[in-house]
Amino acid sequence: MNWEVIGIWLGALLSLSLYSFLYKDNPFYKFAEHLFVGMSAGYWVIYTIMNVLVPNWWQNMVPPSGGFQPIWIIPGVLGLFMLFRLIPKLSSYSRLSLALIVGTGAGLSMTAMLQTNALAQVHGTIISLGTGGGWFDWVSNIIMVTGVVCGLVYFFFSKPHEGVMGGAANVGITLLMVAFGASFGYTVMARISLLIGQTQFLLFDWLPTMGINL
Amino acid sequence: MRLAIPLTITFVAGMIMILQFFVPATQSLGESLQEWYMIVASFAIFLGAMNLITVHVHKIRFRAKNWKYSPVTIAGFAAMVLTGLFMGIETGRPFDFMFTTMMVPMGATMFSLLAFFVASAAFRAFRASNWRATLLLASAFIVMLGRVPIGSMIWNRIPLVSEWIMQVPNLAGQRAVMIGAAMGMVATSLRMIFGIERSYLGGTD
């Protein structure tokens, strides 16, 4: 028994315990689940300390080369404010830290979303219907453009979906359904690949440790 | 006016992030703010960790349902934190060993459960109950066929049809969702930055 074999066994037993959930909830699953939650929470604590707090904060404030950068006290203090949640009397200080997080996030996503999710998509849709040349390309391009416009009509909230609006919204939601179906079907292969990967681990890494070679 | 200071911070932080996108001269300001934000958010992980431990200690103390598993969570947490802090996180150390031999396979297993759930969801949901549902069913079916050799055995054009569905109706649908959602996000961000939406700060004052 060496460490590699122990590792394979740990991985295999825990995997099988989690798979047992497919049959029904049971003590093996409960054990693996509780272990997974605990271990991963611990992992992320260490990860955060080692990969964010030490290099991005502590080593900026107290550089290993010597000296002290007082400006870095501010994020440290705001970080500590976050922990004041634990002390009811001081918990309202945490709002300051929260405000920083939410504000930065809001500003960042406002520009990022407008750029990649809106403008880039609009830009990509401004095509000539004749692109490609053949009648089939005409049909495809018309479906594409109508699809985007009608899909947007479906997302209108302040007007009732009646008349022309209603018709367009109907075309829109129909097209969305086709898109969802396609997207679902497309993902199936990737999901099965994951299962194939795990099955190969169990069949070709774990079984051989018991002398079973398929 | 206890909300005034937090709302000001939100406003200033949000504005800096928008500004640095359009004004190259302020890029370094934006970068520092993002770094600060990352540090502040990282501190919060201790809050969560404390909560997790408290909840499970609580469960054990009051013998709540399934309390017998709570020590497992605490032990798992302690094992990772203690080995990580005191024995290092480099390859080959206990922390790394537990990560690669236990956490990675568990994550992969949970991920692979999707293969089963995709099957059961497809079985139950893809019913031709009306024409719209039939379209959803048909597009899923054709795209699935187009991904495996069986598809081209049935009709050699199936992969092409599936490709077309992905490139035309699917792309159009995705774009509509993305543009719409972007408007929702811009409006929500705007309401946060200008303090119109403030319920996330809690409190009624």
Add this chain to the structure above:
Amino acid sequence: MMKTLVVLSLLLTAGGALAQGGEGLIECFTAQDAPNDAGGGIDLVWTLSLDAVPPDSIVLERKDGDGGWHSIAALAPLSGRKTDNELENGVEYSYRLVPYYGGIAQEPSAEVSAVPGKQWIHSGRVGMLVILTLICIIIMYFIEQGKRGKELFIRRIAGLTAVEDAVGRATEMGRPVLYIPGIMDMDDIQTIASMVILGRVAARTAEYGSPLVVPTCRSVVMSVAQEVVKASYIQAGRPDAFIKENISYLTDDQFGYAAGVDGIMVRERPAAIFMLGTFYAESLILAETGRSVGAIQIAGTAMPSQIPFFVAACDYTLIGEELFAASAYLSKEPKLLGSLRGQDVAKLFFMVVITLGVIAATVGEAWEPAARVAEFLRTITNVE
């Protein structure tokens, strides 16, 4: 790229020519302030002569204050461009290139110079700035309108009409309501939207008296959720019914979280499950397990890749923007309805841009002025 290729292929046909000095070899060597940066950068661009053998490498040199030349970078022969960074703004810098053949330096190129500076506006983002300002003004205008009490309509959103029923059903069955706010942190707008909806859902559970369980994947989300739910319970006059322990943190790990929530679902058997926020691959793991315990499920996300799974496994799905409309729908607050109206107008704007652009581009294949309109619309929607 194309240019390099042409140069390259011509170069190769001329194989066997002799090594050349920088003067004959390097053409069009220019230096200019790097655009759209915070200063401190100079862009250097050059092409190689068409009738020379490419050198093994090229060394870029910068003139120091004392007038001597110092090597600052050794470059691949065909690279053709380099940005020198971390310079002082407002100071003039001079550069030259020295080609090397087989380790032997040749005659250097002519000298070029430039002054780095910072820019106050990103030239590739002006169009976006105009559009963003426009959208913000529109939305703010309608929010004002709403505040002033203008009557605003909102269409029916099936998933949100069901919120009341779902909570009511949970109360009847004496089972809890489970609320899953996605796996992203508070900086994600969908999480924020989810927190706002959580406030409304909590108001209902407070009213009906069924327990509300909120497992979170992020510490900050946990603490915000506690605040939001507590505020709702206080507002509903039921502060006693608020149980802080029901809003707990599990783990930051995506699948660890999924495993934990699956466990909660099968053991607590919630009668109603809300999944609103940012979801990734775990969406279907949660939704199928929720389905198996017989809960009414209301999901909502703006992640295009996950919507299909929610549509397949949940009773109601808020698609994309519907998630952001939820807080307005549930509260019927005038300023939120106004904001929604503003979003609609912004979408109308994009629809017009798309329609105009497509027509112009199509007509433009035959009629030049229309092509220019299409080009203009493409330019303003292009962001660097």
Add this chain to the structure above:
Amino acid sequence: MAKFIEKLGTVDRRVIFLLMALAVILPLAFRMNLPIPIEEGPSKDLYDAIEALPPGSRVLLSFDYDPSTMPELQPMAVALAQHLMTKDIKIVSMALWPMGVSLGNEALTMVGDSLGREEYVDWVNLGYKTGGGVLIVRMGSNIQTVFPNDYDGNPIADMPVMEGVNKLGDFDMIISLSAGDPGIPAWVMMAGDRFNIPIGGGCTAVSAPQFYPYLGTGQMVGLLGGLKGAADYETMVRLEEDDAAPGTATPGMAAQSVAHLVIMLFIIIGNIAYLSTKQKKGGLR
């Protein structure tokens, strides 16, 4: 019968789970070779092009990928190595991606050992050098100045496998297993077009369509796309050689196909059951 069909519509989902598990486990465990129809196509073209090379030819095999695309590209590396080595073609390998070196070595060593081919005599791994397109151009005039040693630091000058190979033009074919940039486009433009060497390749399923134009113009002799391409190639190599080492792409593809079939079968059953229930109830419209 009608009742049975209706029952099928509400079958316990664990039955589906079980069938899915079997659909994946059985093909893998029994190394199922679902007949993969070998039609005319880019995979077959590549096979035929290699088939047409006389023994003793020299092929440059470039491993331009990293572990993230290994599931798709590694089986190709193995199958190609197998085909080349059984045909007594000398392999000179290299990598435009740093991580490609060890992945390539894994494939070559495994196949080489099983077929009794010797490193430095029948194959060699030159290793990785940065530079992409420029590197290729320089190899066009002299390989030894670019790669004086192989990945292990052994001088390549006196290796039997390098005999008569001084520049790219001395190769009879170049094959790039490419996960992105630099990869196939660089080889086609910098080596294929320039020195008239046939270029073959393998890539991920996602990126395959972007290379179809090269096939149309003859700039590439053949292409393996994704797991499907890898499985095609394994099948073709196996037809030639019975005792060949087992591949992973074919059973993987078989498992994929069977699992897809199971899901589609369930969708069909679900709909039959649904429609028959609806009819019996007098239909909901």
